Amino acid sequence: MIYRDRRDAGEQLALRLSEYAKRDDVLVLALPRGGVPVAYEVARVLNAPLDIFLVRKLGVPGHEELAMGAISSGGVRVINADVVDYLRIPARVVDTELRELERRERLYRGARTEPDVSGKTVILIDDGLATGSTMRAAVEALAQQNPARVVVAVPVSAPETCDEYRMGVDEIICAQTPEPFMGVGMWYQDFSQTTDTEVRDLLAKAEREISERRLHQMAHME
Numbered sequence: 001m002i003y004r005d006r007r008d009a010g011e012q013l014a015l016r017l018s019e020y021a022k023r024d025d026v027l028v029l030a031l032p033r034g035g036v037p038v039a040y041e042v043a044r045v046l047n048a049p050l051d052i053f054l055v056r057k058l059g060v061p062g063h064e065e066l067a068m069g070a071i072s073s074g075g076v077r078v079i080n081a082d083v084v085d086y087l088r089i090p091a092r093v094v095d096t097e098l099r100e101l102e103r104r105e106r107l108y109r110g111a112r113t114e115p116d117v118s119g120k121t122v123i124l125i126d127d128g129l130a131t132g133s134t135m136r137a138a139v140e141a142l143a144q145q146n147p148a149r150v151v152v153a154v155p156v157s158a159p160e161t162c163d164e165y166r167m168g169v170d171e172i173i174c175a176q177t178p179e180p181f182m183g184v185g186m187w188y189q190d191f192s193q194t195t196d197t198e199v200r201d202l203l204a205k206a207e208r209e210i211s212e213r214r215l216h217q218m219a220h221m222e
Contacts, residue, residue, distance in 0.1 A: 001176060001187075002187055002188065002189055003155060003156075003187060003188050003189065004188075004189050004190060005037070005188060005189065005190040005191075006034065006037035006038045006127050006188070006190075006191075006194070007037050007038075007040070007041050009038050009041075009127065009155035009156075009175075009188065010037060010038040010039065010040060010041025010042050010125075010155070011041045011045070012155060012175060013038060013041075013042055013125070013153055013154070013155050013173070013175050014041060014042045014044075014045035014046060016153070016173050016175055017042060017045075017046060017123065017151075017153060017173065018046075020046055020048070020121065020123060020151070021045070021046045021047060021048075022046070022047045023046075023048070023121070025119070025120055025121050025148065026046060026048045026120070026121045026123065027048065027049055027051065027115055027117060027120045027121070027122050027123070028042055028043040028046065028048050028049065028050045028051075028122075028123045028125060029050075029051055029052065029053040029115070029117075029122055029123070029124050029125065029142075030050065030051070030052050030053065030125050030126070031052075031053060031054075031055065031124070031125070031126040031134060031135065031138060032052050032054060032104070032108060032194075032199050033193070033194040033195070033196070033198070033199050034126065034127040034128075034193075034194050035125050035126035035127050036052065036194060036198070036199045036202050036203070037127075037194060037198065037202060038125055038126070038127050038154075038155060039123075039125040040202045040205070040206055042123065042125060042153070043206055043210075044206070044209065046123075047210075047213060048123075048210075049115070049206070049207075049210050050202075050203065050206035050207075050210075051109075051114075051115045051203070052073070052105075052108055052109065052199070052203065053072065053073050053124065053138055053142065054072060054073045054101055054104055054105055054108075055070055055071070055072040055073070055134060055137050055138040055141055056070060056071050056072070056097050056100065056101050057069075057070050057133065057134065057137050058070055058071065058079070058094065058097055068080050069094075070137035070138075070140065070141055071094065071097055071098050071101055071141070072101070072137070072138060072141035072142070073101075073105065073114055073141075074114055074117075074141075074145055075098070076141040076142075076144050076145065077094065077098075078137070078140050078141050078144070079094070107196060107200070108196070108199050108200055108203065109203065110200070110204075112203075112207070117142065117145045117146070117147045118145060118146045118147065119146070119147070119148050120147050120148060120149075121147070121148055121149040121151065122142060122147045122149070122150050122151065123151045123153055124138060124139065124142065124150060124151065124152050124153070125152075125153050125154065126154055127154070127155065127156075127184060127188075128154050128155060128156045128157060128184030128187070129154050129156075129157035129158060129161045129162065129165075129174070129184070130158055130161065130181075130183060130184055131158075131161065132157075132158075132161040132164065132165065135152060135154075135165075136165075136168070139152065139168060139169055149170045149171070150169045150170050150171075151169065151170060151171045151172070151173065152165055152169050152171070152172045152173070153172070153173040153175075154173070154174055154175070155175045155176065155187070156174070156175065156176045156177075156178065156184060156187045157174035157176070157177050157181075158177070158181040159177040159178075159179055159181065162174040162177050
């Protein structure tokens, strides 16, 4: 099946996540930018709050293909100390990347505070998995914030990547694992780039909608 766009993919993915609907412990986190339209639809169907989880992979300066760690939302640092010490990489390299991550956090989230994931069931969403390296860094960083359960959910994935993840998270849901895979964008009719404005608008819309639903529920309880 080829999805019309990321929103269609999110609607289809939500069907696979119905057991997490209307639960107070569930939080949907999207990897920006492409994961946000997918996650918005999932959060809407599940009646769960939506936020973003930013992660930046850290490459060795001059040899970026050699990973030395990652940083993520919440100021979490996952650093390969052996690589950093052996190559004598200065701390300012990480600090520079951290400032860029904080800039993007402010751009997307504005004045809203970061979500508390401790004790929560976190559904981590992207628009697809190819090599899975960004998602892998996100999972590792998220684990340091003590969620109760981590669920990775994507509309489409390379079969081998989906299989690799089964040993690393509490649950992984890959709605499709086509063979041959050929890339995430091949499984979308519209795979145009998600803009920063769209990310901000969807996060704000999701927050309004969850607040309205809670007020509606409270009114019916009175």
